[in-house]
Amino acid sequence: MSGLPRLDEIDRALIVATQGGLPLVARPYQAIGEQIGIAGDEVVCRLQAMLQSGIIRRIGAVPNHYAIGWTANGMTVWDVADERVDELGARVGALEFVTHCYRRPRALPDWPYNLFAMVHGASRVEVADKAAVIATLLGAECRANEILLSTRILKKSGLRI
C-alpha cells in the first residue's frame, strides 16, 4: 500500500481527540492541543495537512438528514452487466441527486445487484421519482433493480478508532 500518507502517533491522537466532535469553545484547536500535549498552531497545521492528503474529507457540520427534511433515504441497487458497470456507474454517479455511487460484489443467488446509488428525498415518492430517472438512464442495460428505503437510523456515531 505505497502512496498512503503516514500517520504518526500525534496525528492519530488528534483524530481520536476530535472524532466525536470539536469542542464548542472559542479556541477549539488550542483546547485540543492542551488535551494531547501540543500547541494549538500545531493542531491547525496537522489538520491542514490531513485535509490536503485526504485523511480528513472535510471539517464541519454532520447533519442528521432526517432532521433537516430528508426523511426518505433510498439505497437503489441495480444489476447491470459486469463489462458495462464502470461506464454506467460513472453516468449514474454524475446525476446531480446521487450522493454515493459504488460498484459492489453480488451475493448470488440472493443478491444479484452490482451497482449501488444512494438517493435522498423528502418523501418516498421523491425517492421513487429519482430512481425512475436512473432506470431511464440505464434502460435495457438494467436486468433487475430494487429500492431499499431506510425506516430507522439505528446508529450514526461515525468512525471511531
Added chain:
Amino acid sequence: MPELDVPQGHSLRSAVDRQIIDKLQGDFPLCERPYAEAAERLGITENELLARLQRLLDDKVLTRFGPMVQIERMGGAFVLAALAVPEGRYGEVTGLVNALPQVAHNYRREHALNMWFVLATETPQGIAEAIAKIERDTGLPVYAFPKEREYFVEMKLAARA
C-alpha cells in the same frame, strides 16, 4: 445502545440554523478562533454560533461537528454489510451489532436484508474480525459488500425543513 428516533415533522427554528447547516458542512476555518471567523461569514456573533451549534447537537439535528475521517487513506477499511434479521430478534440484534465500535452507522431498511451497517476499521483484517464477531454474537450470516469501485461520493444535503 440508544436508538436514534427519526424525528417526525421536525422543523428548524430559524433561517440562521438553516444557514449554519448549509454553509458549515465543510471549510470550517483553521485558525485561532474558527467559530468567530465562521460566525462573521454568517453575520452572527461567535457566542451565538456556539450556542446554536450546541442546541443543534442537543436536538440531534446535527450528529456531530468536526472532522470527517476517510479511514482508507490511513490504511484502514470501510465495508457495507447487511443482515437478514428475524423480526422477533430485531431489537436484540440491533444491540449486539451497535455494541461494536467498528460499526460507524446502521440503518433499518425495508427488505429481506433488513439491517445495513458500515464497518470502519484501522486495518483491512479488522473487517474480517468484526464480521466474525457479529456472526458469532448473532448466529446470523453477514453479507459483506466491500466497494469494488467508487464512482461518486459527495454527501452534502441542504436543509429543507
